[in-house]
Amino acid sequence: MARKASLHLGKRTVTELRRTLPDVAERTIAAITEEVPSYSDALTGSMGQTISTAVELALGGFLSLAERSRGAEQSPTATAVDGAYQLGRGEARSGRSVDALLQAYRIGARVSWRELSTAAVRSGVDAETVGRFAELVFAYIDELSAASVAGHNDELETTGRVRQRLLERLAAQLLSGADDEVVAATAAQADWPWPETLTVVLVPESQVRAVLPSLPAETVHSGEPLSAGGESDLAALLVPDVHGHRRTSLLRALEHRAAVVGPARPTTAVRASLERALRVRALELGPDTEAHLTELVLGADPDALADLRAQALAPLADRGASSTEKLVETLRSWLLHHGRRDAVAADLFVHPQTVRYRMSQLREAYGERLDDPRAVLELTVALGTLDVAGRATDDDAAPEAGTAG
Incomplete structure (x- = not known):
């Protein structure tokens, strides 16, 4: 919708702003690439140069509006609006969502305003004019983004909607394990x-x-x-x-x-x-x-893991619950710390002598199994993720035992 002008920038200011347009376009493209992942690949190479040129032309068109005499209508030209509309259609064909497109517009407006307003102030524009300048920038971007959304929606209403249905069919085929040739044919139809x-x-x-x-x-x-x-x-x-x-x-x-x-x-x-x-x-x-x-x-087979744990703890079956809990806790830590007594003691918050005493009990219960690689593997798997109810204290510490852990 047309708006009556509330802003007029002098030729000197517009000339200064036009001089900055290549840098503004470059920074705008860089910000969109960084902040909108959907555009990370689209804005490189020749396509990136094409879009950069389009951004520069759009900004130039905006400056032409700002340069018009007071009282003139200030709306994007038909060429600019049509370009934005075609951009929206192209983005739909590329598979990018309208949300990504609008996010790119928001970022473009923010960066363009920051760069252009800085240049305007540098050229001597007063604060009140800068405020009106901001209003015109964002109104201009709103009209262009609305045209792009219309183009995006129109494309989806036609070929885009057909492609979306094909992509949904493709997803269903991939997730169901359909025949490779069927999947490849659908991907080709969808231009995926x-x-x-x-x-x-x-x-x-x-x-x-x-x-x-x-x-x-x-x-x-x-x-x-x-x-x-x-x-x-x-x-x-x-x-x-x-x-x-x-x-x-x-x-x-x-x-x-x-x-x-x-x-x-x-x-x-x-x-x-x-x-x-x-x-x-x-x-x-x-x-x-x-x-x-x-x-x-x-957790792939909970019953098998439970049976393995039962087998692993069978040598301790004749001991009381409190003693078993402490020994299981110690054995688990001993396995995970590769038998380093000081590391086990630090893990359990007990004295190294307590670890030595408990390991003598465990060696008595398990015998040579603690030196058998296969048995150690089974014990590690069985006890590696076992939750122990609580930490034992030093109350079971004993005088130095003859068998070390």
Whole structure:
């Protein structure tokens, strides 16, 4: 909608501002690249130069408005609005969400205003004019972003919506383990670039829209909600090529979300990433599945682990509960500290002599098993994650025993 001008910048000021446009465009692109992960790859190379030029032209168009005589209508030109509309359509075709696009506009407005206002003040513009200048900057950006949203929505109404349905079908095929040829055909139809790996991210369906701008543009949404651990509205997002060092950035981007991140797996084996993420979410272990591998392994067969523990503790069956608890605690620490008596004593907050005394009892109970690698492995697995009810005190300390631990 057209607005009557409330601002007029002199030619000297506009000339100074135009001189800064290349630097302003460069800083704007850098800020968007840094703050909107969806654009990290899109703004490099020739595409980055094209967008940088477009940003510079848009800012130049804005300065033309600011230079107009008082009383003239101040709205983006038809060329600028059409360019913004086509940008929105292009972003939809590229798979980037409207939220990512609007975030880029907000960052662009912030950086442009900071840089241009600094230059304006440097050229002698007074505070009142700078205030009106700010109003015009943000109104201008609002109109361009509205045109881009319209273009984005129109594209989704046509080819974009068809592609989205294909991507949802692709996600369902990948997660169900469909035939590789079927999956490849759907990916080709959807014009989806085949990644080296996929990583499943589980989030509540209500958070999908907020999370997607932080993920790569070709992330695929499963569409149909999943159920796990009593939750019935989980979404599975399939994130391409965030293996290796990129996983750290992914975890950081999801830091304040109720997300669980599965392991990276080859594209057609992504169901394994989903299954692990579902297990970790059901166990409420935390966002990074790869930080809980020990718990997952030991919890894979709870009955087998219980039997193993029963076997491991059988030599202590004839002892009282209090004595057994202290000996189990000591044996566990001895195994985890590779028999270093001082380290065990520090871990248990007891005197090293107490450790020596208890180990003499354990050697009496277990005999040569404590020197058998296979038996030590079984005891380590059985007791490694065992929760001990409390720390023992020195009340069972005894005079030096002849057998050392």
